[in-house]
């Protein structure tokens with residue numbers, strides 16, 4: 001931890017050509033910087049090698065011997081060192097992108113006993129279906145999901161110059177980040193005091 005700040009990893013979950021994800025990811029990182037309580041790292045899954053074919057072993061049991069590709073090292077190390085996550089996700093066919101599922105499935109212990117918040121965007125539902133699915137998946141990994149998320153319906157009319165047009169959005173982000181920071185502190189101390197019984 002740098003200056004006693006907990007490490008927040010913002011994950012940009014979409015990887016397709018022409019995607020909107022990096023705009024949302026940059027804004028989230030900006031809000032986290034304004035919050036001031038975190039050391040912030042943005043991980044863009046488009047920069048990571050994420051094969052769909054997993055090794056024979058399970059990442060849950062293989063530990064450090066799990067054979068990940070060299071191009072995944074930055075992701076693994078960011079997840080490992082994180083005290084908290086914000087997952088930035090769009091909605092694809094009422095769920096979240098396959099890139100994000102693959103990135104999650106290549107790891108296990110890196111998520112355990114850590115808090116995860118969500119910022120979603122999409123059409124009318126604002127990515128809420130994607131977030132509901134992510135909450136379910138991350139529970140399996142012993143992560144703790146944060147109730148207050150940000151959802152941007154019809155994002156194509158709701159953002160301008162890299163920022164949401166809703167003037168309340170920064171306040172919603174602040175609330176999300178305060179809840180995330182509370183959990184990051186609590187779970188960091190708990191992990192240090194006693195191994196999580198996964």
Ligand SMILES: Cc1cc2nc3c(=O)[nH]c(=O)nc-3n(C[C@H](O)[C@H](O)[C@H](O)COP(=O)(O)O)c2cc1C
Nearest residue numbers: 014016019020021090091092093094122123124125
């Ligand atoms: C394969 C695919 C499926 C989509 N399905 C949905 C959907 O079910 N609900 C929705 O609100 N938007 C849907 N969209 C629209 C996306 O939310 C929108 O294209 C968004 O920009 C995708 O994020 P990205 O630009 O970061 O890839 C879909 C887009 C794609 C590419």
